Amino acid sequence: MSLFAKPRKNSAKAKTQAKKPQLPKNPNIQDENLAGMAILRLSHEGRGVGRNAEGKTVFVEGALPDEQVTYKVRFTRSRYDEAVLDKVLKKSPQRQEPSCEHYASCGGCNLQHLHTAAQVAFKQSLVAELMQQPEEMFQPVITSQPFGYRRKARLGIKWRKDGSLLLGFREKSSAFITNILHCPILTEKLQPLLPGLHEFLPRLEGKKHLGHIELVEGENQVGVLVRLLRPLERLTKNDQRFWRNWAKEQAVNLLLQDEEGTHSLNPEEAPALFSYPLEDLTLFFAGNDFVQVNAQVNKRMVKQALDWLQLQGTEKVLDLFCGFGNFSLPLAKQAAELLGIEGAKTQVERAKNNAELNQIANARFIAADLNQPLKEQAWLAKNAAWEVVVLDPPRAGAEAICQQLGKLGTKKILYISCNPTTLARDTALLLQQGFELKQLGIMDMFPQTAHVESMALFVQP
Missing domain, CATH: 2.40.50.140 (Nucleic acid-binding proteins)
Structure with a gap:
């Protein structure tokens, strides 16, 4: 063992x-x-x-x-x-000796003391144990460079009693903030923003009214999203000027978010959305949208999904938890029809826009609560048959959906999981309905951490 x-x-x-x-x-x-x-x-x-x-x-x-x-x-x-x-x-x-100076306190990379190959072996062993499958069942692991991979990150902000700044990630097993000056898992374009923010934030007049900061990298631009704890209109003129000048110096798109929404302080200079290439498409997303943080793994993951499904161009594909179309649009190019379902309305609108911008006419997108059983879904027509179903749920999995997938006339189910525990639970539900586990593999989306992404293909014999 x-x-x-x-x-x-x-x-x-x-x-x-x-x-x-x-x-x-x-x-x-x-x-x-x-x-x-x-x-x-x-x-x-x-x-x-x-x-x-x-x-x-x-x-x-x-x-x-x-x-x-x-x-x-x-x-x-x-x-x-x-x-x-x-x-x-x-x-x-x-x-191995951890390479990050903040490793001892930061809760972000809890496996940096373990060799990279051993990290991958641990993650595959974990999924094999929970899925009760031999490791011989697994397809080759999808990996990326072990550092410099993260294109999106959220930073916490705290101010000490003496007025000094704490900016970084949460400590291990704690709500306290580790003061991060350098983070080796961030992409090369995001790393310089950390010392820049440490130097800049204490100069603000309204510094105590900052919630958190997100760093975002797209193919077309780098962005900084600042969560404000009070309305944007209460931002002083000096702070507006400070932020604009800093954003210009750092060459970033500065986005300020309050209860009313997200606002750009430099709309005349920066694109409204971020983008990245995928297959022969270009996908656009907003700074506060969910996006797969590892661009290398994401590209290979989507390609593997297409390879495993082997669509012939005649299939009707149902993509559940579709986001802004990361899997949907590449799949739609190889299918007869695709319906994407997502809970967040903003993501649905983004998916529709991405389909239009990429001239994909056979994909539709609908907002719906996927925590509810299929029989309660208004979008599901009676006797509707979906030959292929793709699932990419959050950590809670898709228990309510998986309990009834056997009633859709589905021949193939591709399940992408960020939590092997809920994947194992949902797998048991699919096996009970007569599906067979055909292929299984992991993706090391988050090197240096214990998080693991998995992909499983189920078929109806």
């Missing part, structure tokens, strides 16, 4: 254990097991798992399988402890 894999437990017993109350937070960080504890495997979140001298499970942030470590307990629960790494007494050959 892989050192990354968790031994399977009785599901009913696991559910009973999960309902038991947790003890309060341990008020003091304590030294534990100073003689060293063996790390047996990694948890689903990428923490080392061992058992202390009393046999109690301990999750150790920063520890790796095959290591002997000492640790410090941060939280005591009834059935397990949560701890942080103190010392490595016996080092794993898969351990």
